[in-house]
Amino acid sequence: MRKPRLMTPGPAPVPEDVLLELARPVIHHRSAEAKQVITEVAAGLKEVLQTQNDVMILTASGTGAMEAAVVNTVPPGGKAIILNAGHFAARWGDICKAYGISAVMVDTEWGQPVDPARVAEALKQHPDAVAVFGTLSETSTGTGHPVEAIGKVVAATPALFVVDGISGVGAMECRADAWGIDVLCVGSQKALMLPPGLAFVSVSPKAWAKIDAFDAHTFYFSLKAARKKMKEFDTPFTPAHTLILALRAALRRIKDEGMENIWLRHKRMSEACQAGVQALGLELFSAQPAEGLTAFRVPDGFKDTDIRNRLVDKFGITTVGGQGKLKGQIIRIGHMGYTDEIDVVAGLAALEMVLSDLGFEIEPGCAVTAAQQVLIGQKAVSPR
Numbered sequence: 001m002r003k004p005r006l007m008t009p010g011p012a013p014v015p016e017d018v019l020l021e022l023a024r025p026v027i028h029h030r031s032a033e034a035k036q037v038i039t040e041v042a043a044g045l046k047e048v049l050q051t052q053n054d055v056m057i058l059t060a061s062g063t064g065a066m067e068a069a070v071v072n073t074v075p076p077g078g079k080a081i082i083l084n085a086g087h088f089a090a091r092w093g094d095i096c097k098a099y100g101i102s103a104v105m106v107d108t109e110w111g112q113p114v115d116p117a118r119v120a121e122a123l124k125q126h127p128d129a130v131a132v133f134g135t136l137s138e139t140s141t142g143t144g145h146p147v148e149a150i151g152k153v154v155a156a157t158p159a160l161f162v163v164d165g166i167s168g169v170g171a172m173e174c175r176a177d178a179w180g181i182d183v184l185c186v187g188s189q190k191a192l193m194l195p196p197g198l199a200f201v202s203v204s205p206k207a208w209a210k211i212d213a214f215d216a217h218t219f220y221f222s223l224k225a226a227r228k229k230m231k232e233f234d235t236p237f238t239p240a241h242t243l244i245l246a247l248r249a250a251l252r253r254i255k256d257e258g259m260e261n262i263w264l265r266h267k268r269m270s271e272a273c274q275a276g277v278q279a280l281g282l283e284l285f286s287a288q289p290a291e292g293l294t295a296f297r298v299p300d301g302f303k304d305t306d307i308r309n310r311l312v313d314k315f316g317i318t319t320v321g322g323q324g325k326l327k328g329q330i331i332r333i334g335h336m337g338y339t340d341e342i343d344v345v346a347g348l349a350a351l352e353m354v355l356s357d358l359g360f361e362i363e364p365g366c367a368v369t370a371a372q373q374v375l376i377g378q379k380a381v382s383p384r
């Protein structure tokens with residue numbers, strides 16, 4: 001069997017020390033040891049989400065955090081503004097629909113960043129909107145949205161700013177408190193270097209005021225219940241506490257490297273990957289690339305599955321194609337979490353060889369050289 005190389009924007013690779021935690025005997029979830037673990041991860045999660053607010057731990061995939069964010073903040077019949085710029089942003093609308101919430105869709109072309117001025121306009125038109133639902137890193141298009149600027153707009157209104165940071169947090173700069181994010185949703189299997197199964201939600205005092213004002217139509221995803229238990233470093237139900245043990249190990253790694261350094265590493269990886277892809281004559285899909293993945297258009301005359309299958313067969317590299325209307329049109333390479341610059345260089349080298357095999361005319365080494373030029377500083381990484 002080939003050495004597996006997971007280069008997908010979730011799930012993403014898990015470090016060896018984190019995997020070893022998962023091999024330990026299962027402890028009891030109400031034991032002193034379990035409480036100690038939650039106490040430790042509670043502090044680490046605040047650092048990752050850059051918040052002083054409590055971060056709730058849910059046993060669910062990332063979508064569970066999104067569902068909790070919707071059902072707890074907007075009462076049935078209430079109104080929400082959705083910054084719809086991709087497959088995952090559209091999910092906010094689907095969740096609202098499931099709960100009888102009226103969703104005002106502010107559409108942005110896929111691959112383009114959301115314009116904060118349009119958010120201001122929508123809020124003016126819909127002053128009764130309870131919340132604005134946006135995305136930090138739209139994984140379906142590989143786009144990073146200007147969350148800081150949007151946060152400023154929303155903070156000036158009574159509406160809450162709810163952000164899907166599932167593939168963004170831990171891969172690109174995101175400061176929940178400083179940027180006016182009221183509810184920030186994160187999943188375990190993207191940049192947090194864990195397997196799937198846990199989701200995290202931070203909640204601001206402004207959001208708690210709305211949450212406390214009504215009884216949400218949910219039992220398992222009640223944030224009020226989660227808050228109550230979190231005060232005792234506990235969870236309302238049996239959590240995936242083997243994953244919480246693994247989370248502690250992942251957070252120790254994160255603390256060791258430091259958030260600023262982590263953001264910088266992802267910035268270097270994304271700029272190197274973009275430079276490599278462009279050196280091959282391929283077109284980046286996004287006008288404002290996110291930092292945990294790179295999306296590029298499938299070159300004319302080629303099939304995405306031919307490229308991606310060959311990457312797996314020859315080099316053990318898993319990538320993903322397009323979702324929804326982008327199916328067959330783009331390829332997405334993940335470089336988040338337990339991934340470093342040399343993984344990106346290796347991925348580009350493999351891409352060169354695979355494209356060459358398929359008859360795409362390339363100069364061997366051109367993508368690798370372009371990436372290395374970024375990494376050795378011959379081409380400056382752009383300032384944040």
Ligand SMILES: *Cc1c(COP(=O)(O)O)cnc(C)c1O
Nearest residue numbers: 061062063088137139166167187
């Ligand atoms: C992966 C992802 C999701 C969905 O998360 P699940 O863990 O699959 O439920 C939602 N939003 C974004 C931006 C994602 O990358």
